[in-house]
Amino acid sequence: MGALTDKYCIVGVGETPQMRPSNRTTLSMACEAVTKAMMDAGLAASDIDGMTSYQVADSTSSAHVATALGLRLNYCLDIFGGGSSTEALVAHAIGLIEAGYAKTIVCFRSMNGRSGRRMGGQIPGGPIPVATAMDDNQFNMGWGWTTPAQRFGMSAMRYLRDTGCTTKAFAEIAVAHRYHASLNPKARLRSPITIDDHQRSRWVVKPFRLLDCCQETDVAAAIIVTSRERAYDLRHPPVFIMGGYARTMTEAPQWNYSRPVLHYVAGNYGWKRAFGMAGISHSDVDFVSCYDAFTFTTLIQLEANGFCGPGEAGEFVKGGRLQIDHELPSNLSGGHLSEGYTHGVQMVIENVRQLRHRADDACPEWREGRHTYDRSKGCRQVKNARICCGMAWGWENMASCLILRGIAA
């Protein structure tokens, strides 16, 4: 067990709707998400003394948000980063609180990911009319190879070749996450899909079809971290942070395609630390979240984090294993594929709600933690949800993880 296992908790979560377009500033959306997370926790302005955020030069700052809301901070910081940053900022918050720099810290991400700066450099209306390539882009834009889909596709293609896995395994992930979205009133895409629907969807970049790719949305989301002692006094049952790893890297950068195995991703280097810190094994995990920028990123992370052996992920996900009421439900809000894209925050938010037994579904009494578990009536609460492993992806070379438990665990 880690020295700080269960000592810190996530006590508040909140987000704006998933919009496209938002017609709002990232500052306005961030203020809404932070306010909602504070209300969720039952915290007043005077209780918050730390704020952090991440962005890729596309968003507002902690200083702007805190001062807009009249929060007087003892600590603020904005880091450069995308996927895998949420969990890293949680780890960072633990260190800050432990060291006495702050008591209660809000972490947020606010992005106009559809109407503003799009991944891969597209303008809101479509392809970049005239592209300027400098820095790393000198060695990818000239070969029309800029987007995450195009880059991760290279590792995915080699994975298919090396393991014999087929795109039907990708489909299993798309189907599972969409099924969960169908039980989530907040999700953008809620119509259930089949393996065949996935296989018939149009190509974006082979080996990825449209239904392998996440949404692009305008959204802000926030979570609040504080100590166990403070958490006991707040509105919801605390969700304890058992362990994790934070922006763990491989030795080679993502853009170095000379790394020995293209699909040997960063999670391989992290999971033993996370599970050791948490003092659990894989069989203790009731459900997971697994960063689904693409179906493949979920697939490869399950393998990298030891839920199955090398090359086995394609078999592992077969037969609906990742669906609710099956062995290892994944991304219960619908994830990036179907709910919307928040660069990872929403997965932590959903995991917190599940561990509180307060998934905000169609059950009339979800706020009191009472669920029907009847999927035909829109219940998406995992029965007896106690421990969750959240796996996050930056690129092939960078990953984070957060193992959480609810009070019943």
Next chain:
Amino acid sequence: MPVTIDYSKLRIIPDPDTREWWDATRQHKYLVRRCNRCGHKWFPPNIPACSKCMSMEIGWFETAGKGVIHSYVVVVQPIVGAFVGAVPYVVAVIELDDCKEEDGSVTRVAGVLTNDETEVAIGLPCEVLFEATNDPKIVMPRWRVSGSAENTWKFSE
């Protein structure tokens, strides 16, 4: 059908670490970085230090521009304007024949093939060629399949 790229919609801005690389492609030479201390080779050339021995005393190695396709993608939805008329096109990661090192490490590079996807498979040999662009200072390397091989692997839908 040859894949045509509209280079008028692409502007490459070399920097102090990459200028010599672009100078070389103008002379139809394909360079990778080489460490002057330990001999390790790498790509892309904007990485200014050797990841094997941390030396920053680095130079260049002129490759023969021949290799084997290690992986590839087929871009169907274009993102960069220069490639709108080129879809579907194949981008490949290519393992260079003359950059294999004693410790088993290899240097791989990436580029657009002139071949369409029906002619491409993992394991096939390929070679570099050079293409003029609208900017007289920039010549762009491309790759083409140069032969056949056993035990190739092709993506099947």
